Amino acid sequence: MDFTLTERETWFRDRVKAFIDAEIRPRHAEYQQQAHEGERWKVLPVIEEVKAKAKAAGLWNFFMPPRSGRAHVDDSFEFQGTQLSNLEYALCAEEMGKIGWASECFNCSAPDTGNMEVFERYGTANQKERWLRPLMNGEIRSAFLMTEPQVASSDATNIQTAMVRDGDHYVVNGRKWWSSGVGDPRCKVAILMGKTSFEGSRHQQQSMLILDMDTPGVTIDRMLSVYGYDHAPHGHGEVSLVDVRVPVENVLLGEGRGFEIAQGRLGPGRIHHCMRTIGVAETAIESMAKRLLSRVAFGKRIADHSVWEQRIAKARIDIEMTRLLCLKAADMMDKAGNKAAQLEIAMIKVAAPTMALQILDDAIQAHGGGGVSGDFDLAHDWAAMRTLRFADGPDEVHNRSIARAEFGKHADWKAEVAPR
Structure with missing residues (x-):
């Protein structure tokens, strides 16, 4: 068993570490100052400045593994970034974990990483162009709306948010919480999990819809704290969905595939x-x-x-x-x-x-x-x-x-x- 890192693994790890040491760590005090002054839910200039440098250096979107052998992928859409294997990315992510805001500088922070992978794996060409491209370019942020306060969401089949078909739309009603990222003013899209059916197989009732956060009926009721920390400007919110109309073409992969x-x-x-x-x-x-x-x-x-x-x-x-x-x-x-x-x-x-x-x-x-x-x-x-x-x-x-x-x-x- 050989534990020696390959030249490629070492090269990317060391490049990420060197960038963090040169561009992120020296500006940590500046980040702290910007995060704690004025409006809590805002875009921090220091992050945007460092993101531009990381992107120019080719240190961008590391998290997406290569496409070979992956199902559902539409090869007509080219994912922008350096696609590392999970093993290669693990070494880089460890370095990012040493400073909390480093991941976003490389466009590698949650929940955007998971959402981008969903769009890339399961999205249509139109869905990718509308939402994946600006996420991929670091122009917007996103959220993943799954957990609900009324049920034990550790069992995803308990989800109760209703998605009722009405002509060319789904009418959505429900409540979500621990919706990470909804406090960020750049959060423009969410992947929403709910039920399009309350009958049949427990694992085929759920569907996922792409939710434009500006849709009428979407309300951020409050931002939650974690042991007293609000985690601004990212944060975690409780969101109510009241008669929210989502176009049918916003369903991912199909009904019952959530x-x-x-x-x-x-x-x-x-x-x-x-x-x-x-x-x-x-x-x-x-x-x-x-x-x-x-x-x-x-x-x-x-x-x-x-x-x-x-x-x-x-x-x-x-x-x-x-x-x-x-x-x-x-x-x-x-x-x-x-x-x-x-x-x-x-x-x-x-x-x-x-x-x-x-x-x-x-x-x-x-x-x-x-x-x-x-x-x-x-x-x-x-x-x-x-x-x-x-x-x-x-x-x-x-x-x-x-x-x-x-x-x-x-x-x-x-x-x-x-x-x-």
Whole structure:
């Protein structure tokens, strides 16, 4: 087994890291200032300026894997960007994860990445021209409207938003929340999941529609907070849909195909989060180590107290193990396809946030009172990582899949000897 990175993998990782070090990290204070002054829901000039530089440098739209062997793709539309394999992208995404706003600078931030992949995989030529092209060029932002406050949305078949056919339109009524990105003034389009039928197979009642956010009847009722953070200017909103009329041609792939599309969309999105999570953990262990080396308590450096040696060692071990599992899942997606890698994706989706949360918790402890303040990014990062334990499917759902696969290996086993 060869763990050596290829020349291409190393080249793209190092280019992304060098760009972040030269163009993003030095402007982090400027980003923080712009984000916290004036109107909360706005376009930040610093991001737009860095995006232009990244695009000019050819560091753009990394997340879309090559087309070979992919179903439904309309080859007449050329996707703009450097299409990396999942394994190649994983190395770049880890670097992006070290600074929260870096992903958007490369046009690689959620939920746009998943939405662009849906448009590219399942959209018609007209749908791609109308919505994929401006998303691909970084001119607009998007949202994914799936989760609902009234039902347990971890089971997507529970979705209750109604899409009733009326001539050349669907009339949509429902309520969505945790609709990430709707607070951004550039959010012009959403992919909306609801039911075009409440009868028949549980997995063929759902459909997905392309929703123009300016359509009458679409209302952003409020922006939600995450442990007190509003995550502006991106944010997560609660959206009401009252008699919203959506043209029939806005349906994706066809009626009853929504669950199928959702499964195809969420797989890559889950692992993209995990790739960035490893970057967050790397930043946390660095911050923790520097703090421990710089502070003295009870006559010696805090770093020299054995409890902190144990915590630092465990953090490094956990990061390395998690990275290997993430890279294995990405490699399997590339070689065998997303469906074949479902188990590996489920495992990394559970493991990565749990790993990062523990390291962040230790880093906060190492910083004392400063760790829970806004003086460091640790508290904010912990809050963001905690949401990943249920975003794109809660731990319980993924653990259920993992356990069932394990039980399936031994389904034919019969006890030959009674317990002693």
